[in-house]
Amino acid sequence: MSGDVVRQRHSLAGWWVPLAWLALLLALSLGMGLLEGPLRVIEPDSRDVLYVRASFLALLGQHVMVVGLASLLAVLLGVGGAVAVTRPAGRDFLPLVTQLASIGQTFPPVAVLALAVPALGFGTLPIVVALLLYGLLPIVRNTLAGIQGIDPGVHEAARGMGMTPGQILRQVELPLAAPVILAGVRTSVTINVATAAIGATVGASNLGDPIISGIVNGNTAYVLQGALLIGLLAITVDSAFERLQRRVVRQG
Amino acid sequence: MIELFDVTKRFGEEVAVDAISLRVQKGELCVLVGTSGCGKSTTLRMINRLIEHSDGEIHLDGQPVRTFDEVTLRRRIGYVIQNTGLFPHWTVARNIGLVPRLLKWPRAQVRERVETLMALLGLPIEEFAAKYPHQLSGGQAQRVGVARALAADPEILLMDEPFGALDPITREALQHELLDLQARLHKTIVFVTHDMDEALALADRLVVMRQGRIVQQGPPLELLHEPVDDFVASMLGGDARGLKEAALTRVRDRMLPLGPRLLAHERVAVDVPLNQALSLMLWHRVDRLTVVDDDDIPIGELSLRRLVGSKA
């Protein structure tokens, strides 16, 4: 019992890591001006070295929203799809779904954007679609692996004890697959934090804006500011998932 | 009571179980033996409808299993499998309480039942209730598997090589526990094993299967004495059948009361099986043993002649 309490405290303590990254991320979003000195050294020729067209905090908010929305949809679709094709009724579609998800990832997000813009117009929607497709594969693949990796004896026992298919899914399959699924979500979200930057090319304003604008204007300082914040966001998200995974694994 | 009437199972072209008929009375422990792939597990799983039979009828207490809702049916039948199939993310107590919870027993009643079963199977609650399956030894995990199967007090118990992966000592201990339980609970049990000694020790009715068919069934001694063919004879141990039979008979059944002769020096307990008594004679190079009771008091004697059951 006391061991459990100690471990609990330990796991709470671990959350300081992602929180520290988050604090650094927010601090830099608000106080990028503090880096003006070093940035000037890197980009001595430009008049402006600080990106000021929009506040970094607003860009960060947009970025998080786009990635969050796309990831939420990817989780719903990916986990739902993988669960559906591991049911007896949907088993015929298993190869199809696996293939679709692989294609989703080999298809470059830029190409998806290019195709989506004529259909969906400029702005946030095409980038959400692109990220959703791009992030689907790791989630589908891991959910399938997680469910298929369950000891057949456990499945046999669950059926043999008289659990309904729904009970088996909720009480046995999903909890046992959770660590693997979460690992897939982590990969998906982290990749998409970086990939979302290309949304700036189609008018979704996010942390990609300073990068695109820096490239267009030949201003390396702008690029650096965008890249720095995106990197910090990715690390924050990744370390938060790392903590989450530990929790799930411990319960499993 | 479980009844199978000409039950057949086909997987595509392959006939896994071929028109078998079998009746297991209430309170009877029926053991299925046979070579690998002969259809023992399939037979078991047709009874709780994990596999649907292709032909024939399976009745529980006179009712065709097909008329039951399969989930309801399975909750009424205890099921134990070789590698236990315990849920790794649940504690021992939660695993054991599974079926009562599925049946929506009140919480307090589930807890009480789990405690009763843990006590019944020699799993101290303080030590084991909160453990996870990966923290258990093989024998402990098997006990939990049996406890889980017994949890909702099912009349029928299906056991598929439940003690398969255990060392001989743990295995024998669990066999004795099963016999004890059976003496108290009078379940209707179908038990699959590859171990002939286990089969003989447990069976009220022994069923020998081969390639999906039942070759012979009956009380173990009957099969030992009158195997219908060489296959059954060799399944039952071939020339070692004499020792298998001796393992089923106790010293008590062959000893004579103390006579006028001097007590033999070597002693044997009254309720050990005859194969052990014979081993003692071989070991000590004697043909007579003094039979003693639990308190080591001589109560009779056993001669080699009596032991082998010589008529002369």
Ligand SMILES: Nc1ncnc2c1ncn2[C@@H]1O[C@H](COP(=O)(O)OP(=O)(O)OP(=O)(O)O)[C@@H](O)[C@H]1O
């Ligand atoms: N789900 C299935 N699909 C196809 N064939 C199956 C299936 N289950 C069993 N079989 C086949 O049916 C036959 C009987 O299998 P079963 O599992 O009943 O054998 P068993 O007597 O339990 O063998 P063992 O002693 O090795 O456990 C085997 O030939 C097996 O290949």
Ligand SMILES: [Mg+2]
């Ligand atoms: Mg089998």
